[in-house]
Amino acid sequence: MxxxxxxxxxxxxxxxxxxxxxxxxxWWPGESPFEVIVGAILTQNTAWRNVEIAIKKLKAKGLLHPEGLLTIRDDVLEELIRSSGYYRVKTRRLKSFVLYLHEEYDGSLERMFLEDFRHLREKLLRVKGVGEETADSILLYAGEKPIxxxxxxxxxxxxxxxxxxxxxxxxxxxxxxxxxxxxxxxxxxxxxxxxxxxxxxxxxxxxxxxxxxxxxxx
Ligand code: SF4
Missing domain, CATH: 1.10.1670 (Endonuclease Iii, domain 2)
Structure with missing residues (x-):
């Protein structure tokens, strides 16, 4: 090899x-770990400036928190993140992540990051739409884990x-x-x-x- x-x-x-x-x-910009995670998912295959527009819109609607993204209708979320491209796929990815967070950790990022980070990495990779780069960005930038x-x-x-x-x-x-x-x-x-x-x-x-x-x- x-x-x-x-x-x-x-x-x-x-x-x-x-x-x-x-x-x-x-780097990475973000006012909260959750914002960093949303950015890590939205930035797949697009320039950061397009992500910023989407994040700004989510913030303006007061939706940039796990409960907000869990409860918002898919079609409304699609419109809000349209600037980031592949907005239907990314809506499903955001929904998959917040659902995972809700089911596994009662919606708490603090609880999620208490897990051993290598074990958490394996679990994140099983969330739909989270590949290695996204999982590691979440762990390093939102979770402050050395990866x-x-x-x-x-x-x-x-x-x-x-x-x-x-x-x-x-x-x-x-x-x-x-x-x-x-x-x-x-x-x-x-x-x-x-x-x-x-x-x-x-x-x-x-x-x-x-x-x-x-x-x-x-
Ligand atoms: S190959 Fe790339 S990184 Fe290396 S010197 Fe050239 S531009 Fe810089």
Whole structure:
């Protein structure tokens, strides 16, 4: 199986170069853990600005809490989150999550996050529409649990720097970070945010290596 190149990856120098360039990014925005979770579900396959519009509408209607999303009619929710795209699918995903929260933890996120986070991860992955990236975003950003979030930008950057092979799995990439870095929530949050920013600014489909802080990182 093709995993990583044989050298030990330089994940710290990579981090330091990005951190020096972008500074502290304070990602993920959200006034509450529940808002972060809603954002994590709505941001699938869409730009964050579209999610912000939907969240703003939910807030304006006073619905951005588990009970609000549990009781609202599907068609009304669809309209409110329309800006985020795939709004029918995402309505079902939001409903599945709040139903799970209601049934398993009486609607309490505090209770949910008391679970061992690896066990909770397995349970979240069984909720319809929650994949690995969404589950890990929920655990890291809403639950403050030390788990690394892997996204498409992370994969692309590591691949272009010869750190991973093309067919490395999500779990293998995650393990790479979690094996070579301390299990720190602030570090994992900032590193993920830095990689996303690098992907958006420099490591686009056609890379803009001139000016990229990773230009000299092999
Ligand atoms: S833009 Fe170039 S230097 Fe920057 S991360 Fe991508 S491949 Fe590396």
């Amino acid at each position: 093709c995993l990583y190149v044989s050298k030990v990856p330089n994940l710290f120098p990579l981090y330091e170069s990005l951190n020096a360039h972008f500074g502290d990014l304070h 690394f979030v892997v996204d498409a930008y992370t994969r692309r950057i590591l691949q272009r720097h010869g750190i991973i092979c093309e067919d490395a799995s999500y779990g293998e990439i995650q393990k790479l970070f979690m094996t070579h870095l301390p299990h720190s929530v602030p570090l994992y949050k900032q590193y993920h945010a830095l990689l996303v920013n690098t992907g958006k600014t420099f490591c686009t489909k056609t890379p803009r290596c001139g000016g990229c802080p990773l230009n000299k990182e092999g």
